[in-house]
Amino acid sequence: MGVTGGYPGAAGPAQRKKRPAWVVGGLTIVSFVVLLWLIELWDSLTGHRLDNNGIRPLESDGLLGILFAPLLHSDWDHLIANSVPALVLGFLMTLAGMSRFIFATAIVWILGGLGTWLIGNVGVHCPYVGVSCETNHIGASGLIFGWLAFLIVFGFFTRNIWEIVIGVVVLLLYGGILLGVLPGTPGVSWQGHLSGAVAGVVAAYLLSGPERKARALRRPVQSPRLPS
Known part of the structure; x- marks a missing residue:
């Protein structure tokens, strides 16, 4: 006679208690930010050679930067500036569901990166006459702007009251940084911010x-009205 493995009182797959969604979401986004710090640590120890793998607009080999740019930062100050918004907005994104978080992040990552590749040189003025200036876009801010735009508008698409509340709160707390989609600050990729925000709405x-x-x-x- 065959017997099943286990022992009295052992919990089956259906009986095992799942971790709360907010715990899974929190661990996921913390792990992502930790990964960013580990990458920057390695980059610092190797002379920032990884930073050359960003998005170089309208260059064929610059397309690979779409995959790597959100993971790279120019220095520790750049990473620190992105870490807190990434933790807060990324965690709020996971509350919409992990599958939605993953798909939304993928859309913003790829579509926002492609937009940056297309318009990344717009408004860039080279100080040297007759010389074309190449730009290299790196940093998680495009992803952050995508998450921000997603959170602000998602509730109005779903008509879910709690998601609308989250969107309004996020708009009040972080809406000011949306000005970063406008040109004006030298050395800041407003093109990446704008592309990420548009991708977040999409x-x-x-x-x-x-x-x-x-x-x-x-x-x-x-019912259609018929003439009397």
């Missing part, structure tokens, strides 16, 4: 599809 619209479809199905169908 991600919010795409990933709110189930709620928008469900809302459309609940609308009453109006």
